Amino acid sequence: MAERGAHLTTAAAEDRPSIFEVLAQESLMSAVKPALQHAVKILAESNPARYGILWRNFDEIYAILDLLLQHHFLSRTSASFSENFYGLKRVGADSGRPAYRGLCHRHHYHSLLLLALLPYLRSKLEKVLARQRDEDDFSIRLPLSLTQKMYRAFLAIYPYACMAWDGWTFCHQLLYIFGKTQTHSPLLWLAGVKLSHLTANDIHSLDLKSTGPALSLNQSIGQKLQRLFSTVVGGVAVSLSTSLSLGVFFLQFLEWWYSSENQSTIKSLTFLPTPPPPLHLEGRESSPTHTKVCPLCRKIRINDTALATSGYVFCYRCIYMYVKVNHRCPLTGYPSEMQHLIKIYSPEG
Incomplete structure (x- = not known):
């Protein structure tokens, strides 16, 4: 045989x-x-x-x-x-x-x-x-x-x-x-x-x-x-x-x-340096309205969604469409994908 x-x-x-x-x-x-x-x-x-x-x-x-x-x-x-x-x-x-x-x-x-x-x-x-x-x-x-x-x-x-x-x-x-x-x-x-x-x-x-x-x-x-x-x-x-x-x-x-490497989202984020915080967070006082503005559409955020690669929060539709087309964070330029989008739900709502 x-x-x-x-x-x-x-x-x-x-x-x-x-x-x-x-x-x-x-x-x-x-x-x-x-x-x-x-x-x-x-x-x-x-x-x-x-x-x-x-x-x-x-x-x-x-x-x-x-x-x-x-x-x-x-x-x-x-x-x-x-x-x-x-x-x-x-x-x-x-x-x-x-x-x-x-x-x-x-x-x-x-x-x-x-x-x-x-x-x-x-x-x-x-x-x-x-x-x-x-x-x-x-x-x-x-x-x-x-x-x-x-x-x-x-x-x-x-x-x-x-x-x-x-x-x-x-x-x-x-x-x-x-x-x-x-x-x-x-x-x-x-x-x-x-x-x-x-x-x-x-x-x-x-x-x-x-x-x-x-x-x-x-x-x-x-x-x-x-x-x-x-x-x-x-x-x-x-x-x-x-x-x-x-x-x-x-x-x-x-x-x-x-x-054979673990491709989970948390491990992939450890390769990226921590981005600097926004300017309005460095002061002692900040406007509550200003903190709720989406960096993309410049309007009050709707359906808050955080981008895990940078930590910034956007409107869900704004960041979804941007990442889908450009595959990166609009503020830091870090490579980003759909799995990096994290929806934020307020317990007060």
């Missing part, structure tokens, strides 16, 4: 990677984003005015960097960054195509969209779904138009679509183990490629190409600028890939460490 299992997982006769190799290369990139996200979060909390924009637009910035990185490796090695790290390449219909020439245009752009664009869209949809759940938890019921009804219907169907996709992926992996399919993932099947090991000729050709040809005097200025730009982008991608390769195990350790 053990020999049978080893035969199924190695699949050396067909020169295709084992299930352990393909799953390991998939987990590589999934470990990079949480580690970078936590680093950006620390920067944003240390200096919200300077680094807060990085935290608020992290998904877009990461998607652009991931797009450039994957484009470089698909063009130069016929593989994504994680696939090249494990010595794999993508093979299309023309299986005899050398790896250093990259994929054909159709397979290249299909792979690029599925590698970089699809994860970005899925992460945005999951955040939208999380905000929708927060609205339901806070009992926010806004007037529903036809577009909003369709939007809510889509959000209701989305979890079942994810469940169907995960089930399809699992079945694909089982079929790959038993040799019934050439791809372990529906994404590879949609891109029209399969994974294979790099040959000795591929490795030798990639080493020769990495040196790069010198600039010729006969080339036009446009060609020189294009080659220089390609060299710069390639250098940035290679530097990034080298640093990720050296720190891959450290990044995986960080992912495990911060996933």
